[in-house]
Amino acid sequence: MTIIHILEDYSILSGGIRTVVRNLHLKLLSQNHDSIIVTPFFEDEDESLIKIPIRNKQPWVYSKYLRNILTELNLKSGIDVIHIHGVWMFPQYYGCKFALKNKIPFVISFHGMYEPWLWKSGYFKKMIYTKFLTQRIFNQATAIHSITKSETIDLNARFKNVRVVEIPNLISLKKADTQHESEQSSDYILFLGRLDPIKGINLLIEAFKLIKDNNIKLRIAGPTNDYQDVLKSQVEELSLVDRVEFLGLVSGAEKQKLYKNALVFVSPSFSEVIGMVNLEAAIHRTVVITTHQTGLDKEWSNNGGFLINPKVNEIRDAIETVLSWDDDTRELKENQLQEFVSRNYSWENRYQDWENLYKSIRKNNG
Template sequence: MKNLIHITEDISRASGGVRTVVKDIHSKFPEALILATEADVDDSEVKVFDKKGPWLHASSLTKFLAEVPENSIFHLHGVWMHAQYTAAKVAAKRNIPFIISPHGMYEPWLWKEGALKKKLYFKILASSAFAKARYIHAITRDEQKNLQQLFPKTEVVCIPNAISIEKPVTRSKTAKAYFLFIGRIHPKKGVELLINVFQSLLDLDFELKIAGPENDHSLQLQELAKTDARISFLGAVRGAEKQQLYRNAHAFIAPSYSEVVGMVNLEAAMMATPVITTYQTGLLKEWNDRGGSLINPNFEELKNVLIESSNWSEAQRDDRGNNLRNFVIEQYSWKVNLPKWEALYNSML
């Protein structure tokens, strides 16, 4: 789809799930453009624009968008930076249809961080600009309800994050069974809660492996966990190493306070590994019946599910993982969700 243009401020690995989703969509529509103000050096398919200031203002991006063909479609990813705002303004001025994927950035829990600044920005600038979108894209039904309240006159469509169907890698024996977290280490991910609960279970003969790029929060958590030799921080992991970590884990745990599905949950399940995560991810409730576990992100519920899952036999663990993998293929694979994107983009032409 040559006339499709993805626009975001950051598609580097530091951006977390936004990068994964944009890259995945682009792999299905490879003729599309990706425009950003931050990218990694190996992101050869991304056109990067210079930016300045905390808003990442990019005047060259505005100029570029003002000159793209009129039959273009803009897909905005994210909501807080100049890239999305200027794209919405240019699109409205030139009568170019656009869709916005907030990627969970308007979820209630996230408004607590920088609440006043975010509310003022939304009220004064973003709400009027984004209300002109042809569609607002939600990843879960819960997010769809929330976005419809924020944009009552705009159609909000729900298409979940999608994942390619991959065969699980061969599982290898590890020195000790382990629970695993992989992802961006941010307070909303609940990693501190996970460490606190794990440390309280002194008799648990498991390791806890935490993988993700190092940042200020991860350094704080390393300090918190330094007295427990069972806990290790692996830094950033990718590719085959990441798949093997998923596959070998007794269970993957993502105790997020706020999330919209979370690609790591789908990635782990695709490797036939049971996934323990939270209702706040917006995953379908059937996750609980198909091999996964949904809890609320609090101490007691996480403690109980850790104890319960530590008692699974290998056969039970494998049955749960295979069942969850099949559920993800049925509900969250590109096989199911690609036709939804094709229909949505075509309706905007």
């Protein structure tokens, strides 16, 4: 089966979407499918990829070349499925149009981009764009992919005549295969991800200030950007400069070691669609405190993790609870959470959901 993935950004700076799409892409290749990513932005080491040439500073990521790229792919390989990732840019819009014109089944993954929190920024522009440009086209999708139960409810309400299929973000258990010696005394709380107001990092810093144990440190890892300066100013105002460390972008073995040796991983996001960082920390046997707004199954809280609201007092209380555990309790919780993620969010146990989706939309289209 030939599956074409279209998205406006596949670079590291795209954040979690790159991780999600890359994991799916690599899994499809491993199952002998012809998976190809079509995008303007990517990393030098990426494979099975076709670049969309664009002019600099195109706000809509417009490219007159996308039509020729997709036409050539269809003539050469015969596209079985087009998978659209994201909703706001030209590559997704034209990808849907091309699929309809050429009678190719297509599935759209919204990746949480219709979440209520994200509509707060640029609401009127997004509403007009949706109403006059994409709503009619999206209503003709062969299927729509949702990631969380709340996203499923929302998308079912918006697209009443399109089948919505829920498959959560998945992670490979092999990511935890690399073993690292745990530090004798892990002494830090970890946040890892994109530095953005939506992530609630400022709340974490405020909560950290209230933690009673002054020997604990907070490590914040993520690509450097302007918002880091805002967070650093907050750290200075709270007199936490000696206890909060900004690590910048981390990856590979360094990232795995950070996860594995952290006392606890905290991601107090205001809006998320099953952030991959939560799953990554969990499979490295680190307890995860995150929010109800991340779309994780409510049973997360009954299997070693914490689901809270993005509020300073709730973040502080959850961290204090973890710090109060003895070694046996900590080990029990870590094992519970790792097993829960393995059952519910691993490629090893859930890949067939994707196989079934692609086969079904291809069959229904035929």
